[in-house]
Amino acid sequence: MNRDSEPQEILIPPAPLLSVVIPARDVAPWIDELLDSVLGAGVDSLEVIVVDDRSTDETGDRIAAAAERDGRVRHHRASGIGAAAARNEGALLASGRYLVFADADDLIPQGAYSALVDSLESSGSDFAIGDHLKFSPGSTWSPTARWHPFDTDLQGVTPSRVPTLVSGRAAWNRVFRRSFWEGNALAFPEIPRNDDMVPMTRSFVLATSMDVVASCVYLYRDRPGTTSMTAGTPADVAARLYFDQEAICAEIVADFSDPAVTASYSRLVFDADGWVHLSTYLRQLEEGAGLSPEVAEALAAMLAVVPRDAFESATADRRALFALVEAGEIGRARSFARSSARARDERFYDSAALEEWSRTLVALEHEPAASIDLERLSVDGPLTALANDAALAAVEDLVPVVSVLAGTTAISTLDPGGVESEILRWMLEAVRACDADAVRRVSLARRAAPLVVERVEVQPDLLLLAGPAPWPEALLGAVLVLRSDAGDDIPLALALEEGRWSAEVRAQELPTPGRYRVLVRFTAGNSVGAQEHAVVTARMPLPPVPEGSALQPLSDRKNGWVFLLDYRDASRGGVLSGLRAKARARLRS
Known part of the structure; x- marks a missing residue:
C-alpha cells in the first residue's frame, strides 16, 4: 500500500488565550517599544494583530521585522481607512478567548495582561478593566486619581456596584471575553475620533458582571500636536463628532435606567468631558463668530438628552459655561471660556477674569432660557473668586466688578443664612455695600486666616x-x-x-x-x-x-x-x- 495515499493528520494549532489588536499609522518611532511591551505583558499564549492603516513612514517595515522575529506578531494591511476601521478589522481576525486593544504609540506595563486575564479566568466576567497612567517626556500623572475607581480589586461586580466606571471610555485598559464582544455585536463607529465612547458605554451597561484590577495596566503617551491618529481634525468636525457620540451615550445610559450610573454619567458630561470639549471649541472661535449650524445642532441634541442629575454639583465655571450656551450667549460664553482657562493656567482670577464673572452673572439674569440656580452660582462663582483672589488686585480695578455684582438680583436677594462659609457671608456683605476696598480686605483676611x-x-x-x-x-x-x-x-x-x-x-x-x-x-x-x-x-x-x-x-x-x-x-x-x-x-x- 502506498503510504503517500494514506490520509495525513492535519495539526491545527491551539487558539491563543489572548488576541491583541493594534491599529498603526505612521508610528515608526514608537511601534517597536509598544510591541516589546505587549510581548512582555505576562501572557505567552497570545496573538498580536497589528493592522497597518496606510502608513507612509517605516511603520510597515518595523511591523514586518517584528513578525519575522516572533511568530505571535501578525502584520495585516488594512482594507479600510482610519483607526476605528482598523480595530474592527483586527477584531474580526482575532481567534483568542480574550480580546484587548492597544494604541501603537503607548506602552503595556509588565504583567498587565496576565493580571487582567487571570482575573477573568477566575471570575468568568464579561470584561476586566484596570487603572492607567498618562506620561509625557517631562511628567507622569494619574487621570483617575480624583474619582478613585481603582482603589481595590473587584470581581464579578455589576455596573450599579461601580457606577463611576461609566466615565472611563477608553478601549485600551480592558480585556474583553471575545464571546461577549461578538455576541453583542460591539464595534467602533468608523469616524475620525471619539470612536470608543459608544462601544465602551454599551459594553459597560451590557455586562452581566465585570472585574476591576487595581494595578496600572496601561501607559498612555500624551503626544501634543498633530502627529497622533486623532489629531488634525478641524475644530468644527471634532466638536460635532463628540456631541453626536455623547448624545448616543446619553440615550444608552437613559435606557439602562440606573440612578447611580445616571448621576456618574451626568457628572462626566457637565464636570469633565463635555465641558472640556465645549470650552475647547468656544475658545478657538474668532471674535464675533457663532457656532456653526452643524455644531449648534449637535450640541442642542446632546443637551436635550444628557441627564442633569449632577449639573448643579459641577464647578461654578462649568455650570456657567453650559448655561451661557443654552441661553444663546455665544459671544459671552467664548469670553468666559477664555478667561476661565487663563485663570486655571495662572492659578488665580485677575481683575479681568473677575469682571468676566460679573458680566456672566448679569447675562444669565437677563436671559430667561438660562436653566441654572443663579443664587448658588453667585456664591460658588464670583463671591468665591473674590474671596480667593481680590487680594491680588488693585482696589480701583475691583470697583467695576463690585459695582456690577452689587446690582444683580442674585446678590441682592441672596439669603446670607444659606451661605455656609463665614468668609463668603462677609464677602457678600462687602459686595452689597458696593465697597471695593472692603472686598479686597475680606480677601486679604481669607488669605491670612x-x-x-x-x-x-x-x-x-x-x-x-x-x-x-x-x-x-x-x-x-x-x-x-x-x-x-x-x-x-x-x-x-x-x-x-x-x-x-x-x-x-x-x-x-x-x-x-x-x-x-x-x-x-x-x-x-x-x-x-x-x-x-x-x-x-x-x-x-x-x-x-x-x-x-x-x-x-x-x-x-x-x-x-x-x-x-x-x-x-x-x-x-x-x-x-x-x-x-x-x-x-x-x-x-
Missing part, C-alpha cells in the same frame, strides 16, 4: 506668642481677642515685623481665672462688620510650664489644633500646685 502660633514663651505672669505673617497687610487693624467662658473679651495688640506677628498676654490683664479661647479679629472698613477666626497652633509640642506660672498654653488637637489659654489664680496655687502638694503630703506620711 487662620493665624498660626509658631512660637510660645512662658514666663511666670507673661506669655509671648509669635508666628508667620505671609500677608502682613491683612493684619493691619487686626487684634487678638481672648474670650473667657463667661464671654468677657480682652483685646491684645498685634505687632508686625519682617513677615511675622507677635503678641504679649499678661496675667494681670485677665479679669478672672479660667479658660480663654484665642481669636483674631479682622476688620474690613466701616461699611461692613468685623469677623473673627480661631487662632491655631503649628503642629508642635507646647513648652513646659514653670512652677508658679499663672498662664498655661493649650492646643485642642481634636478641634483643628485650636489655641487655648488657661489662667490660674497663682494665689491659690492652681490645679498643678494642688496635686503636687497632695503628692508631697503622701510622701511625708
Whole structure:
C-alpha cells in the first residue's frame, strides 16, 4: 500500500488565550517599544494583530521585522481607512478567548495582561478593566486619581456596584471575553475620533458582571500636536463628532435606567468631558463668530438628552459655561471660556477674569432660557473668586466688578443664612455695600486666616506668642481677642515685623481665672462688620510650664489644633500646685 495515499493528520494549532489588536499609522518611532511591551505583558499564549492603516513612514517595515522575529506578531494591511476601521478589522481576525486593544504609540506595563486575564479566568466576567497612567517626556500623572475607581480589586461586580466606571471610555485598559464582544455585536463607529465612547458605554451597561484590577495596566503617551491618529481634525468636525457620540451615550445610559450610573454619567458630561470639549471649541472661535449650524445642532441634541442629575454639583465655571450656551450667549460664553482657562493656567482670577464673572452673572439674569440656580452660582462663582483672589488686585480695578455684582438680583436677594462659609457671608456683605476696598480686605483676611502660633514663651505672669505673617497687610487693624467662658473679651495688640506677628498676654490683664479661647479679629472698613477666626497652633509640642506660672498654653488637637489659654489664680496655687502638694503630703506620711 502506498503510504503517500494514506490520509495525513492535519495539526491545527491551539487558539491563543489572548488576541491583541493594534491599529498603526505612521508610528515608526514608537511601534517597536509598544510591541516589546505587549510581548512582555505576562501572557505567552497570545496573538498580536497589528493592522497597518496606510502608513507612509517605516511603520510597515518595523511591523514586518517584528513578525519575522516572533511568530505571535501578525502584520495585516488594512482594507479600510482610519483607526476605528482598523480595530474592527483586527477584531474580526482575532481567534483568542480574550480580546484587548492597544494604541501603537503607548506602552503595556509588565504583567498587565496576565493580571487582567487571570482575573477573568477566575471570575468568568464579561470584561476586566484596570487603572492607567498618562506620561509625557517631562511628567507622569494619574487621570483617575480624583474619582478613585481603582482603589481595590473587584470581581464579578455589576455596573450599579461601580457606577463611576461609566466615565472611563477608553478601549485600551480592558480585556474583553471575545464571546461577549461578538455576541453583542460591539464595534467602533468608523469616524475620525471619539470612536470608543459608544462601544465602551454599551459594553459597560451590557455586562452581566465585570472585574476591576487595581494595578496600572496601561501607559498612555500624551503626544501634543498633530502627529497622533486623532489629531488634525478641524475644530468644527471634532466638536460635532463628540456631541453626536455623547448624545448616543446619553440615550444608552437613559435606557439602562440606573440612578447611580445616571448621576456618574451626568457628572462626566457637565464636570469633565463635555465641558472640556465645549470650552475647547468656544475658545478657538474668532471674535464675533457663532457656532456653526452643524455644531449648534449637535450640541442642542446632546443637551436635550444628557441627564442633569449632577449639573448643579459641577464647578461654578462649568455650570456657567453650559448655561451661557443654552441661553444663546455665544459671544459671552467664548469670553468666559477664555478667561476661565487663563485663570486655571495662572492659578488665580485677575481683575479681568473677575469682571468676566460679573458680566456672566448679569447675562444669565437677563436671559430667561438660562436653566441654572443663579443664587448658588453667585456664591460658588464670583463671591468665591473674590474671596480667593481680590487680594491680588488693585482696589480701583475691583470697583467695576463690585459695582456690577452689587446690582444683580442674585446678590441682592441672596439669603446670607444659606451661605455656609463665614468668609463668603462677609464677602457678600462687602459686595452689597458696593465697597471695593472692603472686598479686597475680606480677601486679604481669607488669605491670612487662620493665624498660626509658631512660637510660645512662658514666663511666670507673661506669655509671648509669635508666628508667620505671609500677608502682613491683612493684619493691619487686626487684634487678638481672648474670650473667657463667661464671654468677657480682652483685646491684645498685634505687632508686625519682617513677615511675622507677635503678641504679649499678661496675667494681670485677665479679669478672672479660667479658660480663654484665642481669636483674631479682622476688620474690613466701616461699611461692613468685623469677623473673627480661631487662632491655631503649628503642629508642635507646647513648652513646659514653670512652677508658679499663672498662664498655661493649650492646643485642642481634636478641634483643628485650636489655641487655648488657661489662667490660674497663682494665689491659690492652681490645679498643678494642688496635686503636687497632695503628692508631697503622701510622701511625708
